[in-house]
Structure formats: structure tokens, C-alpha cells
């Protein structure tokens with residue numbers, strides 16, 4: 001307590017109930033002890049009940065072999081591996097669909113949000129229709145819709161649709177011939193013949209693409225890519241410093257793009273293009289070789305991105321509208337073009353309104369990915385809180401782990417977004 | 430810290446004291462048996478458009494209700510997916526799970542259950558499109574397979590394909606409708622489940638005639654009712670209702686003649702139907718418990734024939750499910 005009270009020789013004053021600070025401290029302490037005691041009692045009670053019913057408990061099951069197959073595995077997995085491994089496979093599948101979903105939803109959402117403010121009536125109406133339709137249909141329904149639509153539209157593996165350089169060049173050749181450029185058409189078709197059969201196939205088992213096989217020398221190409229990225233950073237800083245000092249602009253974007261393409265290309269040419277492609281081939285029931293994107297994933301990704309984009313569009317629109325018209329007019333009077341006004345004046349100010357609600361959309365998308373169970377997408381929820389729980393019966397442990405994982409993903413997302421928010425937040429002067 | 434321990438111990442002691450009412454008491458107090466079944470599998474447990482449930486698994490629960498309440502309709506059916514069924518039984522949401530569930534060691538031991546008997550001896554099979562021209566499961570290398578998650582089938586697939594050095598892609602759905610729809614729409618080459626269930630599911634396909642069931646049976650699937658650990662009287666009641674249905678068939682006691690058979694001279698029949706001995710008391714019921722069950726639901730053979738037998742839409746032969754006296758595996762323990 002204060003020095004005065006100590007010196008005043010009034011030690012009882014320290015424990016007085018009339019001191020609100022002390023009182024609240026004591027009460028909070030008691031509440032804390034009570035809560036911990038409750039939690040402990042619940043846990044002990046559950047443990048005792050499980051033991052009495054002869055239900056296994058503890059986390060030892062994570063080492064037992066899982067025994068079931070999984071249709072999409074980003075890391076090597078087989079039935080003889082452990083439940084712990086199956087958990088990782090499921091977690092990666094969840095992260096994959098959530099990460100890609102967030103990126104796609106953000107892109108669509110920003111485009112549609114800006115389009116809703118367009119002066120073009122048709123674009124505006126289309127964007128409004130998009131928002132109304134996607135926001136108002138339940139996400140589970142949209143997942144089922146895409147799954148059934150995707151499956152129904154696609155042929156079986158033996159009648160796969162093939163895509164590749166060859167059909168594309170052939171089509172171009174036909175087009176050239178049709179508009180009277182016969183020699184060019186013939187050349188294109190001749191060039192097409194030098195490529196093999198198509199390497200990309202689409203059927204009701206998914207999209208199959210060639211798998212790149214990196215041979216000796218490909219690390220040089222990788223290094224070139226890293227070098228390009230480093231160079232871009234250096235370039236950007238240099239350009240900024242020069243602009244601040246002299247006011248001269250430098251085309252950073254185009255130079256960066258060129259660096260990103262040219263450097264690896266040179267490295268590739270020098271090492272004789274050390275990347276081969278394993279082409280998918282129809283063998284028996286399905287395509288063997290290559291990489292396959294399963295329809296369950298496509299349906300879930302499409303549905304989640306499109307659904308969430310509807311909400312993001314509204315958030316973006318609200319953000320842009322919140323920036324006062326005076327800002328745009330002021331930018332115009334300084335001679336900034338409309339595109340630059342949007343990029344340099346409006347969007348940065350809109351961002352601070354957009355980011356907090358955007359974060360909760362990202363969290364929603366991640367949580368909605370558990371709806372993939374309905375179409376058999378092997379995410380964490382299906383693999384772990386579904387199959388593994390059923391197989392082992394260890395509901396308490398598994399639900400606790402699953403909750404902890406989703407909580408962690410959400411908290412990490414929030415931390416990243418808050419950090420970004422602080423960076424773009426308007427600094428009041 | 431001491432106080433917390435005391436408080437916790439108090440909570441524990443309390444909960445232990447409260448949890449002592451038996452399942453039978455609970456069921457009687459509630460006035461209905463809570464029975465877990467499928468979400469719809471013709472022949473085993475499926476609701477009609479008025480919500481009336483039929484099937485051999487349903488009839489078993491009705492027999493239990495008849496034995497307890499003298500009313501086969503005092504059953505509340507809870508439809509459960511394969512994935513959710515065990516949690517429902519563990520948590521006490523249902524009193525008995527009668528849902529074509531395979532009796533396995535891990536379910537019997539680590540999940541905390543007791544299996545009461547085998548209503549249907551089955552095995553896992555495969556269904557494919559006729560147009561694939563496949564005659565044997567050994568030709569399934571590389572196939573995509575639709576299966577319901579939370580079943581023994583998921584695990585058997587892993588075993589069978591590894592043992593035969595074949596690859597496969599498994600797509601696991603949580604409900605039977607989703608599984609069947611995916612197979613029907615061409616997502617999978619193969620549908621797999623217990624063979625009896627394949628026949629039931631075939632009836633649901635757009636063109637039942639376009640599909641065939643392969644000859645291989647890759648596993649043992651003894652399907653039967655189960656209860657939670659910890660209430661032996663309730664376990665006995667379920668187990669002996671099952672045996673009573675088998676003994677009734679063996680002794681020729683049917684739904685029709687049960688009332689006359691009470692006066693039968695055969696001591697085995699008399700013990701079964703309660704005119705001799707006090708066997709019902711041992712499971713907390715009156716001694717004519719089995720008479721009530723058989724009179725209202727029929728004996729095992731009648732239940733089988735009505736729901737899945739040759740004259741039902743499923744048209745399944747008795748096979749392994751014949752009584753032991755006729756070369757099958759069904760064997761009722763003696764009531765004495």
C-alpha cells in the first residue's frame with residue numbers, strides 16, 4: 001500500500017474490505033482457485049467414470065497404427081502408419097484448403113467489392129447479384145452443389161477431357177488456317193506434333209497434371225529464383241530512397257517481374273533444363289502417375305471461396321465508402337489519375353476499416369472447412385474428430401486436441417492480421 | 430490446496446453415489462427403451478414415410494421392449510451414423526445399440542462395451558458396375574472405393590489391398606446416403622460394405638440391374654446388439670432376450686402358437702415361456718418375459734424371414750444364420 005499508510009502505523013488498513021483494489025484482488029484470487037478446482041474435479045470425475053466403464057484413456061493411442069486409407073495426403077502416408085500421422089495428414093489438408101480458400105476469397109471479394117461501386121450499371125448489377133446469391137445460401141448447400149455439379153459434368157476416366165500444349169497448338173493452327181493463314185496454320189500443327197499426348201486430364205476422379213521431377217542441377221535454378229527475390233528487395237529499397245531524394249520514379253514492378261522470369265530461365269538454359277515431367281497415364285481404373293486434385297477438394301475450395309467472397313465484397317465496399325469523398329477530390333486536384341487515387345489514397349485508408357471484419361471472415365472460412373465431411377474431404381475434422389474418434393472411442397482426448405488445433409489456427413490468423421492492421425493503421429499526427 | 434482436494438473428492442463421491450440407478454430402472458421410469466439404429470438401411474433398420482421403423486435390428490429392440498413393458502411399441506429409435514453410434518452409447522443417450530455393428534475385440538474392450546450376441550453373421554463384399562467387366566476382387570488394383578466412415582470396412586480395405594499387393598483410393602463419407610450417391614454418380618468404381626447391406630443398398634441405386642456383387646467375402650462381420658460396460662443385469666437382459674428368440678425358434682414356439690405353448694408338456698418350452706421356474710426374476714422381469722417378446726415380435730426365424738429372408742425385398746438365404754440344428758451358427762444358450 002502507500003507509504004503513508006505504512007508510516008501511519010495502520011497495518012489493518014492493508015486488509016480492509018473497503019479498499020476496492022484489494023477486495024477485487026482477493027475475490028479474483030478466490031474465483032481463480034474455485035475455477036481451477038472445478039476443472040480439476042471435472043477431469044478427475046471423467047477419468048474415474050471412463051475407468052469404471054472400461055473405456056481407454058490417455059494419449060497413447062496416437063502411436064497405434066491407424067489402419068484406414070486417406071484419399072488426399074500431402075505427406076507420405078499408409079494404413080500402417082500411426083493415428084498421429086493421420087492427424088498430421090488431416091491437419092495439412094485443413095490448412096491447405098483454408099489457406100488457398102482465404103487467398104481466392106480475398107481476390108474475388110476485392111474485385112466484387114470494387115465492382116459494386118462501379119459506374120457501369122451492368123457490372124454493378126452483376127456484383128450485387130453475386131453478393132446476394134452467395135451470402136444467402138448456406139455453405140453446406142453450396143459445397144454439395146459444387147460437388148454434385150462437378151461430378152455430374154465430368155466424364156469417367158476412360159473418356160477424360162485432355163488438355164495440353166498439343167491440342168492448344170492444333171486449335172490455334174486450325175484457327176490460323178481458317179482466317180487464310182494456311183502456312184502459319186501448317187507450321188503450328190507441325191510444331192504441335194512434336195509434343196506428346198496431352199498431359200493434363202479432367203474427369204470425375206479429379207484433375208490430373210504432370211508431376212515435375214527435379215533432376216541434378218535443379219538446385220541451381222532454385223538458387224537463381226532466390227537470388228531474383230533478394231535482388232527485387234534490394235531494388236525496391238534503392239528505388240524508394242532515390243525517389244525520396246530526387247523525386248524520380250523507377251518501374252520497380254516490371255523490372256521485378258522480368259528478374260523473376262529471366263534469372264531462373266538463364267539458370268535453366270545453362271543447366272540444360274533439369275526438370276522432367278512424369279506424365280499421367282490411364283492404367284486400369286484411374287490415371288497413374290502425375291498429381292491428382294480430387295473433386296472433394298475442388299468442391300470444398302470453390303464453395304468456401306465463393307461463399308466467403310460474398311461477405312468480403314461487402315466489407316470492402318463498406319471500407320471504400322467510408323473514405324470521405326473529399327479525399328478523392330483532393331487527390332484529383334493534385335493531379336493523381338483515378339487508378340493511382342484508388343491505390344495510393346482510398347485503399348490505404350479503407351484498409352483500416354476493412355481488416356478487422358476481414359479477419360473474422362478468414363476465421364469463418366477456416367472453421368467452415370469442417371463442412372467438407374459432407375463430401376468426404378479428409379480434413380482434420382473428418383480424419384481425427386471423425387474416423388479416429390470412432391475407431392478409438394477416446395472422445396475426450398480427441399475433442400480436446402481438435403479444439404486446441406482450431407483455436408491455435410484462429411489465434412495465429414488473428415495475430416498475423418492484427419500485426420498487418422497495425423502496419424496499415426492510420427498514424428494520427 | 431487441501432480444500433480443493435476435499436471439494437473434488439466430495440464432487441466425485443457425489444457423482445458416484447448418484448450414478449447407481451440401473452439401466453432397467455431408468456428405462457422403466459422413462460416408459461420407453463432408447464434404441465440406437467441406422468439412418469435407414471432396408472431390412473436392418475429403416476423408417477417408412479410415416480416414421481414406422483422396420484428391420485431385424487428394429488425387431489430386436491421391439492422384443493426387448495415387449496419383454497420389459499409388454500408393449501413392443503415402447504421404443505424410441507435414435508438414427509445414428511456409423512461414426513456417431515459409439516459416442517451415443519457411451520454417453521448414455523441410448524440404452525442399447527442395435528445397428529448392424531460388428532463385434533470386434535477393440536469395441537468390446539477399449540470402447541467399454543459388451544456385445545450381447547450375433548443377430549446376423551455377415552462378411553464384407555464389393556459391388557461394381559457390370560460395364561467394368563470385372564469378375565473378382567483381385568482385379569480391383571487401382572480402383573476408387575466409396576465407403577462409409579467409422580466402419581470396420583475402412584480397416585478391412587487397408588488389410589485386403591495390402592495383403593494382395595494392390596493399390597486403391599478410398600473416399601470415406603459420413604452418411605450412407607452420401608456414400609451411395611457418390612458411387613451412383615461415378616465418383617467410385619467400387620462400393621463396399623457388409624454383403625447383406627450391399628443387397629439392401631443396391632435397391633436404392635438408379636439402375637440396380639447395372640451393378641453386380643463380386644463373389645469375394647473379405648472379412649468376418651458378426652453383427653449384433655451391444656450395451657455399455659458397468660450394468661451386468663442390463664447386459665444379461667439383452668443377451669437372454671436374444672437367446673430366447675433363438676430358443677423359441679428351435680423349440681417351435683412362434684408368434685401364433687406362443688399362447689398355447691405355455692401349456693406345453695415340454696419342460697424346455699415351459700421354462701422359456703415362464704410356466705416353470707423363475708428365470709425372468711434373474712434379469713429383473715416377470716417370468717413370462719420371453720412369452721411377451723415372442724408373442725409380439727416372433728421368434729428369430731420369423732424376424733429373419735420377415736425382414737431379410739427370401740420372401741422380403743432383400744431375398745437373402747439363411748446361410749450361416751440357420752440354427753445350429755440345421756447346419757448354421759445360431760445357437761441359443763439353454764434356459765435352465
Ligand SMILES: N[C@@H](CCC(=O)N[C@@H](CS)C(=O)NCC(=O)O)C(=O)O
Pocket residue numbers: 467468469470509510511528529530531577579580581582604605621622623626650652
Ligand atoms: N458392420 C460394420 C458396418 C456397419 C455400417 O455402418 N454399415 C453401413 C453400410 S456400409 C450402414 O449400415 N449405414 C447405414 C447408416 O449409416 O445409416 C461395422 O460395424 O463397422
